[in-house]
Amino acid sequence: MVALPDQAGTVTPWWRNRRLIPWLVQAAIGLVVLVVIAFLVGNLVRNLTAAGLLLSWGWLDNPSGFDIAETFLPFNAGLPYWRALLAGLVNTIRVVIAGLVGATLLGTVVGTASFSSNGLLRRLARVYVEVIRNIPLLLQLVFWYFVVFLSLPNGEQAIQLPGIVLAKSGLFLGRPELVNGVWQAPLRFTVEFGALLTGLVVYTAAFIAEVVRGGVASVPMGQWEAARSLGFSKLQTLKRIVLPQALRVIVPGLNSQYISLAKNSSLAVACGYTDLYSVAETTLNQTGRAVEVVLLLLGAYLVIDLVISALMNGLNHLVQIKER
Amino acid sequence: MTISFQRLRRELFATPLDGLISLVLIGVLLAAGSAFLKWMLFQAQWTVIQANSTLFALGRYPIDQQWRLWLLTTLLALATGTTWGLLRSGSTPRWPRNDLVAAVLLIALASAGTWALQLPFPIQLRWWLISGGLLVCRGVAGRFGSSLPLAVRRGAAVVWPVLYLVGMVLISGGLGLMPVPPSEWGGLLLTLLQSSFAILLCFPLGVMLALGRRSELPLLRWGSVVYIEFIRGAPLITLLFLGQNILGFLLPGGLAPDRVWRAAWVLTFFAAAYVAEAVRSGLAAVPSGQLEAARSLGLPLPQALIHVVLPQALRVALPATVGQFITLLQDTTLLSLIGLLDLLGTARTVMANPEFLGKSAEVYLTLAVLFWCCCAALGLGSRALETRLNTLHTPVKA
Numbered sequence: 001m002v003a004l005p006d007q008a009g010t011v012t013p014w015w016r017n018r019r020l021i022p023w024l025v026q027a028a029i030g031l032v033v034l035v036v037i038a039f040l041v042g043n044l045v046r047n048l049t050a051a052g053l054l055l056s057w058g059w060l061d062n063p064s065g066f067d068i069a070e071t072f073l074p075f076n077a078g079l080p081y082w083r084a085l086l087a088g089l090v091n092t093i094r095v096v097i098a099g100l101v102g103a104t105l106l107g108t109v110v111g112t113a114s115f116s117s118n119g120l121l122r123r124l125a126r127v128y129v130e131v132i133r134n135i136p137l138l139l140q141l142v143f144w145y146f147v148v149f150l151s152l153p154n155g156e157q158a159i160q161l162p163g164i165v166l167a168k169s170g171l172f173l174g175r176p177e178l179v180n181g182v183w184q185a186p187l188r189f190t191v192e193f194g195a196l197l198t199g200l201v202v203y204t205a206a207f208i209a210e211v212v213r214g215g216v217a218s219v220p221m222g223q224w225e226a227a228r229s230l231g232f233s234k235l236q237t238l239k240r241i242v243l244p245q246a247l248r249v250i251v252p253g254l255n256s257q258y259i260s261l262a263k264n265s266s267l268a269v270a271c272g273y274t275d276l277y278s279v280a281e282t283t284l285n286q287t288g289r290a291v292e293v294v295l296l297l298l299g300a301y302l303v304i305d306l307v308i309s310a311l312m313n314g315l316n317h318l319v320q321i322k323e324r
Numbered sequence: 325m326t327i328s329f330q331r332l333r334r335e336l337f338a339t340p341l342d343g344l345i346s347l348v349l350i351g352v353l354l355a356a357g358s359a360f361l362k363w364m365l366f367q368a369q370w371t372v373i374q375a376n377s378t379l380f381a382l383g384r385y386p387i388d389q390q391w392r393l394w395l396l397t398t399l400l401a402l403a404t405g406t407t408w409g410l411l412r413s414g415s416t417p418r419w420p421r422n423d424l425v426a427a428v429l430l431i432a433l434a435s436a437g438t439w440a441l442q443l444p445f446p447i448q449l450r451w452w453l454i455s456g457g458l459l460v461c462r463g464v465a466g467r468f469g470s471s472l473p474l475a476v477r478r479g480a481a482v483v484w485p486v487l488y489l490v491g492m493v494l495i496s497g498g499l500g501l502m503p504v505p506p507s508e509w510g511g512l513l514l515t516l517l518q519s520s521f522a523i524l525l526c527f528p529l530g531v532m533l534a535l536g537r538r539s540e541l542p543l544l545r546w547g548s549v550v551y552i553e554f555i556r557g558a559p560l561i562t563l564l565f566l567g568q569n570i571l572g573f574l575l576p577g578g579l580a581p582d583r584v585w586r587a588a589w590v591l592t593f594f595a596a597a598y599v600a601e602a603v604r605s606g607l608a609a610v611p612s613g614q615l616e617a618a619r620s621l622g623l624p625l626p627q628a629l630i631h632v633v634l635p636q637a638l639r640v641a642l643p644a645t646v647g648q649f650i651t652l653l654q655d656t657t658l659l660s661l662i663g664l665l666d667l668l669g670t671a672r673t674v675m676a677n678p679e680f681l682g683k684s685a686e687v688y689l690t691l692a693v694l695f696w697c698c699c700a701a702l703g704l705g706s707r708a709l710e711t712r713l714n715t716l717h718t719p720v721k722a
Binding site: 022025026029033034040043044047048116117118119120123124129130131133134135136137138139140142143146184213263264266267269270277280281284290291294297298301305 | 334335336338339342345346349350445448540541542543544547557558559560561562565566569572573574575576650654655657658660661668685688689691692695696699700703
């Protein structure tokens, strides 16, 4: 088994056997990985047992004892931990969906602006992308929150537009009214949500603009010229001729930007918005259940990523060339 | 560079709609610009930066040990100047335009920067001497570098790894120096240490992962795939959280590193997955005939990879890899969320001081400018390297 005779009848030593070596290498690597994992897991079990924190999920049913400022699902401190984590997850999903829509719109506008016939607009689009991409997102988030949103005026001085009021106490939509110096409206978003959403949209839009720009640039100039010479207007050309072709390049690029946005939403804690990560952090501080909390966190973000990927793959399937 | 009226008209007022857009944009820009200038010159109180410049630079590094950092800065400046000069030696003119611009910028930074921060005169003097030393080294190495033997010029690169080790000793202590624990490193020092450590280590790790992912051995391939996809599926903050809270359980008591080092390792392992993807795209760009040809010439696999495939792949992967390094530099701000005092973390402690309450605009703006300059410089450097390495003379994307 070890030494195989080759064609000439001589025996190839096993350490030079082309078929055997790969398997030996893999076996060695596998063994090392297994030993390392066994070592780590062994330590984990020993240390967790010593700390009395052996893996269990029963604590999820205990009352959480903390409140969440802004929830979509009704929540109070008497409800169990799993409800708190669920409320955090829903908050994350809320900001991710709003962010995806906003970033796509702004990114498309900026991306197409870099093809404008107006030189100033074109350069502004470049400056926007270059400035935003080279400043850390976290810094931008704390800037939006502490510098912009927290310095908004309250009460009468709030920024008032028809049907919309933007004040330090939040963003009010749908006939806002000032009751005893406090704004009230059927639909209210906190400034924490506003700051996070603005930061995520502005940041991601810079990357989406580059994806859109690359996509539009990938359509040959001849397509533009042909459409124009057939009498299409510039907007019609963009809508009917260029975009359908550009989308084939844009959609895969958007996928990774969308996933980045979903993952970046975990920086919510920097501007006081209680998303999944923020709830998980509080939960860990109260229960000490580090392993379970981290597993839940990783699982939740993995599922969000997979859902976005699946949706975008479906979209990608729609925009690809259908050959007969 | 004269702005011709016709060109201006073509760029801004080609059609009535364009003209309208231009007028609106110019109006908005003028209003925003003048409001910002007014705030910057008359309302903003920059004392918060001036009074805390040492804190922003070094964190709580002990004052009586700061001479070590001055020594390190001087060594780094001299090495930079020499390397710069050696790279340019033999070129005519001796100071090309880009170099002159860089030199003027450096002089401006050393004089205007230290003045704007209102540093005490002895410290201003040190910065002048350090930048002067850098420029002198650049000049001398540029003038006499070409008369040195090639081996010496190539060997000069060894200075950098040596300097890195010397720097680590100078910063952390040991070998007779008073130890300064990582918990006392902070500000820009911590940000630069974390990012340079992670950048240096994530690169080889990323290359190995990328090779593993393209390997024919199923165990290696699937192991790499699982690692890369696991890391890329998780937000960095959850991994830092994992590092801070679980690493202690995974290692036997006492073996777990300090919180600062835990974060550095997490950053390294995180960035490695992304670098692996960048390198993988480079590997995919190398025709498989290259590896086959190298193998059929009798090169063993490791040598074929190192001498034939990787040089071509890394050249293609360079822009994406540097892009990841820039992201990594930006990601170090996340350390402030797990309680470490990097630049952003230091900024938060400064603003918690009642004396500087409400000065967040000044502080965040300064940090933004600082980060922007660092990231833009890395990007510029990457593009310069790209042009230099572009031996195939294919057009380089701007």
